[in-house]
Every structure is written in structure tokens, then in C-alpha cells.
Amino acid sequence: MTDIRTFLKNYDGPKVRLMEVCGTHTASISKNGIVCMLSPNIQLISGPGCPVCVTVTAYIDRLTELCMQPNTIVLTFGDLMRVPGTERNLNDAKAAGGSVRMVYSPLDALRYAEENPQLTCVFAAVGFETTAAVYASLLQEALQKEIKNFRLLTSLKVMPPVLDWVCANQGGIDGFIAPGHVSVITGWKIYEPLAKKYNIPFVVSGFEGGQLLETIYALVKLRGMPRVMNLYPSVVTENGNEEALRAMADCFEPCPAAWRGMGVIPDSGLRLHGEYAMFDAGSDGLLQDHSFNTNCRCAKVLTGAVSPTQCPLFGRVCTPQTPQGACMVSQEGSCYNYYISGRGSK
Numbered sequence: 001m002t003d004i005r006t007f008l009k010n011y012d013g014p015k016v017r018l019m020e021v022c023g024t025h026t027a028s029i030s031k032n033g034i035v036c037m038l039s040p041n042i043q044l045i046s047g048p049g050c051p052v053c054v055t056v057t058a059y060i061d062r063l064t065e066l067c068m069q070p071n072t073i074v075l076t077f078g079d080l081m082r083v084p085g086t087e088r089n090l091n092d093a094k095a096a097g098g099s100v101r102m103v104y105s106p107l108d109a110l111r112y113a114e115e116n117p118q119l120t121c122v123f124a125a126v127g128f129e130t131t132a133a134v135y136a137s138l139l140q141e142a143l144q145k146e147i148k149n150f151r152l153l154t155s156l157k158v159m160p161p162v163l164d165w166v167c168a169n170q171g172g173i174d175g176f177i178a179p180g181h182v183s184v185i186t187g188w189k190i191y192e193p194l195a196k197k198y199n200i201p202f203v204v205s206g207f208e209g210g211q212l213l214e215t216i217y218a219l220v221k222l223r224g225m226p227r228v229m230n231l232y233p234s235v236v237t238e239n240g241n242e243e244a245l246r247a248m249a250d251c252f253e254p255c256p257a258a259w260r261g262m263g264v265i266p267d268s269g270l271r272l273h274g275e276y277a278m279f280d281a282g283s284d285g286l287l288q289d290h291s292f293n294t295n296c297r298c299a300k301v302l303t304g305a306v307s308p309t310q311c312p313l314f315g316r317v318c319t320p321q322t323p324q325g326a327c328m329v330s331q332e333g334s335c336y337n338y339y340i341s342g343r344g345s346k
């Protein structure tokens, strides 16, 4: 590890830009002070891997409408409550009389529905492959127990199409720190077509500081090579969790999805299908995105086009206490992490 640290600190080869895709990696990079351990010739940029950050305002607006309907309650994780919609967030809607309840897990949401059959219980289901697998097992239970008042408003997304979009439209990226949690479900093989198409390395990484340093070292060494390397073999395999993938295919089918900053990307979303379609709370067509604050640069931050600190509102108007965009709300958001760690302020 000492050799790796020395190499990364003193690296004076060609400039390398690496994208960490996953919001949990962004948070770990901040927490471990990884950027300070790198040569100025190694730049890390954050990507579109924070599920709350890439959720468009049409989805938040739909949640704020649903919570106002009679005999309906919206169940959600806490961070989604502060994400700005076009005019208001879920906290505002709750203050105006909407029924909104914070839950700590999707299982809590299902239990709440089971205990309150008089209510239509809508769970705000955002996330990537990792959480889609959890929702799938939950829906199987809801179907089996005939829990008919449980609904999902889905904004579920999958990684390969958006990585393709970033490579094709953003450019200037020399390698990807591939998301660890997603890869547990999908397996590492899903990155091979992209690695070959764009002649770029992908390294699947764990979340500890040392694991991230090893990953960055590998990516610098593999620069310009169409390689996929798995440096998280304790939990990531070539083909992923086949049982979870089967459950997901049972419940969901691919659909177009809107990503903040990227527009609609074909086949990058998941919608309920077959006998599970009855659990849908009206998720189709939620594609519009409006900036709550027109100076917010979330759309560019999410594609790595600008750093959070280049947003004119960063740290002045926009802070974790007064977020103007989703990237400052979630603990996996780029702006939040840059703010709390001072990353990018040098």
C-alpha cells in the first residue's frame, strides 16, 4: 500500500480523469480524504450514481400530488423529502396537509401498508439495480400475501445505458470506478461491452479508503486499455446475483427513463410489468425536469462537466441546510460531499 500511495502522490504521467460513478464512492472519497493523496495529474470527477440526485422534478411533483389525495399516504426515505420539485418539496407538501411518512427501509413501507389496509400506501421507489432487487422481493411478498393497498411510484434506473451516455456525450474520461453495490447484483461482466466500445478501463471497487486507492492505481495503469478488473471479489462475481436478477426480471421490464442533466435515455429505467403492474402508482411519463433555482448546475455536475464548486450558488445560497438542488440534499450527492469535506476547494 505504501508503494501505491507513493505512486499516486508523485504520478507525473499524462493527466488522467477518472469518474467515480457511485454516490457511496463519492462519500467515501470525501470521508477518507482521497483527493489529497493524489497527484494533481489525477483528477476524480463524480458521476450520475446518486439515485436521489438524478431523479427529475416531475417525479417529486407527482409525489406531492399523491400525498394530497384522500386516503393516500406517501412513504419515503428522508432524503427525498427535501429534494426540490417544480414548486415545492415533500416537506412543504406535508406542511400543507399532505400525508407523508418517513420510513427507514422498503420493508417498513410494506409493513405499514399491511397494518393500514384502509389507506393506499405509495412508496417512493428510487434507486439502481441494488435497490430494484430489494423492491422485487418485496413485491413478491406483497403478491403472495395479497396486500392490495401497496403501490410503488418508481424512478428505478440501470447503470449500463447511462454510462454509455456519459462516454458518448461527455468524453475526456480515462476510466471508471465502477459501482460496487450495483456490481454485486449485476456482476462485473456488464462493463465489458462499454470497455471495448470506448477503449476505456472499468475497475469494480470496494468502499474502504485503501480499496479506492488500489482501484485508482489500477485505473491509472490501465489507461487506454479496454479492460474490466474486479477489485471487490469478496462480494462481486462475473455474473452477479442470479436469483436477484431473476426476481427483477419477474417484476420489471426496461423502459425509457429521464435523468437529470441527461434527458431521456432509452432502456435506462425499470417499470413494473405483468402481474406486478397492479402495484404501480402512475410512474409512466414522469419525464420533465425543471430547475427549482435556475442557477443550479446539478445537471452539469451529474455528468462531470463541472465541479460542484463551479456552481455560483455552492456554499453561498446552496448549503446542506438550504439546498437548491438535489445534489446538495443526499449524503451521496456530489455537492453535499464537496461541501462537508472541502473537496475541490484547493
Ligand code: SF4
Pocket (backbone or CB within 6 Å): 293, 295, 296, 297, 298, 299, 301, 308, 311, 312, 313, 314, 315, 318, 319, 323, 324, 325, 326, 327, 328, 329, 335
Ligand atoms: S451547489 Fe446546489 S445549486 Fe449548485 S449544483 Fe449543487 S445542488 Fe445545484
